[in-house]
Amino acid sequence: MRFFATALISALAAAGCAHQSTDPLAADSPEAALDAYYAGIAEADLPRRPAGAPALSGDRLARIGFASCMQQRNPAPALQSLAGEEPDLVVLMGDNVYGDAYSGDMSLPELRQAYADLAANPDFQTINAAAPILPVWDDHDFGMNDAGASFSARRFAQRIFNQFWEVPAGDARRSRPGVYHAEMVGPPGEEVNLILLDTRYFRSPLRPTDERGAPGRERYMPDDDPTLTQLGDAQWAWLEEELQRPAALHVIVSSIQVVADGHGWERWGNFPRERERLYQLIEESGADNVVLISGDRHRAGLYRLERESGAVLSEMTASSLNLAFPGEEEAGPHRVGPTFVGENYGVMD
Numbered sequence: 001m002r003f004f005a006t007a008l009i010s011a012l013a014a015a016g017c018a019h020q021s022t023d024p025l026a027a028d029s030p031e032a033a034l035d036a037y038y039a040g041i042a043e044a045d046l047p048r049r050p051a052g053a054p055a056l057s058g059d060r061l062a063r064i065g066f067a068s069c070m071q072q073r074n075p076a077p078a079l080q081s082l083a084g085e086e087p088d089l090v091v092l093m094g095d096n097v098y099g100d101a102y103s104g105d106m107s108l109p110e111l112r113q114a115y116a117d118l119a120a121n122p123d124f125q126t127i128n129a130a131a132p133i134l135p136v137w138d139d140h141d142f143g144m145n146d147a148g149a150s151f152s153a154r155r156f157a158q159r160i161f162n163q164f165w166e167v168p169a170g171d172a173r174r175s176r177p178g179v180y181h182a183e184m185v186g187p188p189g190e191e192v193n194l195i196l197l198d199t200r201y202f203r204s205p206l207r208p209t210d211e212r213g214a215p216g217r218e219r220y221m222p223d224d225d226p227t228l229t230q231l232g233d234a235q236w237a238w239l240e241e242e243l244q245r246p247a248a249l250h251v252i253v254s255s256i257q258v259v260a261d262g263h264g265w266e267r268w269g270n271f272p273r274e275r276e277r278l279y280q281l282i283e284e285s286g287a288d289n290v291v292l293i294s295g296d297r298h299r300a301g302l303y304r305l306e307r308e309s310g311a312v313l314s315e316m317t318a319s320s321l322n323l324a325f326p327g328e329e330e331a332g333p334h335r336v337g338p339t340f341v342g343e344n345y346g347v348m349d
Contacts, residue, residue, distance in 0.1 A: 030152055035155070047160075054130075059088070062349065063085065064090075067091075069095040076124065076321045076322040076343075080123055085347055086131075090131045093296075098141075100140055101144055106152075136255060137200060138200065148205060154200070178198040178232070182194060182195045192248065192251060193251070195253065197231065199255050207223035208221070209221050214264070216262055222271070250289065257303075279307065292314065295317065295319040301332065303316075303335050305334045318345050320343060321345060326342075
């Protein structure tokens with residue numbers, strides 16, 4: 001593993017209903033009431049990435065690149081460097097654009113323009129032509145900072161995601177909620193199962209901090225409420241099935257950090273029951289060689305957790321491509337060495 005330095009909506013559209021369910025998945029919810037509005041937006045009006053992107057083959061993987069957090073209008077020389085690594089595959093782990101819907105416009109003009117700007121970015125064009133890309137989203141390409149299941153435009157955001165990344169017509173992401181996805185790549189005995197989690201679409205509300213800005217409590221605090229979820233029931237069931245598939249290596253992609261503790265930003269540790277559930281699922285699945293990769297934090301780092309069972313979980317965080325936020329080192333009880341806050345990407349050989 002190497003890290004390289006190169007550097008909603010609060011107002012809903014009037015639905016005209018006397019009663020609306022508070023369940024965002026219900027047919028009479030404000031979210032569902034927007035579907036007719038979104039049906040009037042043609043696919044041709046949604047941005048797409050540049051043509052000619054290589055397709056993922058079933059060949060043996062020797063090198064995987066991974067990265068997160070790109071301001072679509074800014075140069076991203078890190079992507080030029082990543083292309084020079086000649087990866088067989090690139091995983092973009094979220095915040096691939098910054099398109100937060102701060103205007104309150106339910107047609108998500110900021111998100112659509114952000115993707116259009118990404119398509120026009122020369123550094124993105126380089127990596128798009130150099131290697132197959134597997135994408136998943138985080139909050140800023142989901143549509144709102146730190147958003148979860150209550151984001152009313154999430155279904156339309158998924159449609160924009162599917163269109164831009166050219167998700168095939170028969171792909172499950174075209175018909176089910178959420179952009180979670182898996183790809184099994186490689187010949188028998190050398191299979192890599194790439195498992196991309198959606199940590200946004202189903203996520204319960206976060207518990208705000210009681211001391212904003214304090215080290216370790218910057219924005220959020222752990223919430224032990226057993227009703228809270230990070231992935232939602234359907235995605236949990238899917239993940240269990242994926243971990244039971246035979247593979248030489250399982251790479252779990254989480255847009256937010258899993259193992260990392262010591263900070264009060266978004267992380268799996270904000271839902272300790274859900275994180276423990278993930279740990280137990282990995283252990284009980286019998287999956288061999290599981291590694292975690294993540295983004296989001298605008299700093300890169302390596303993390304290692306030894307469980308009481310003897311299981312060892314390793315996580316590698318790569319962030320950010322071109323939005324570096326230099327600052328003081330943070331606490332990291334499971335971190336291996338210091339973090340790196342310059343522009344960066346990760347390479348897994």
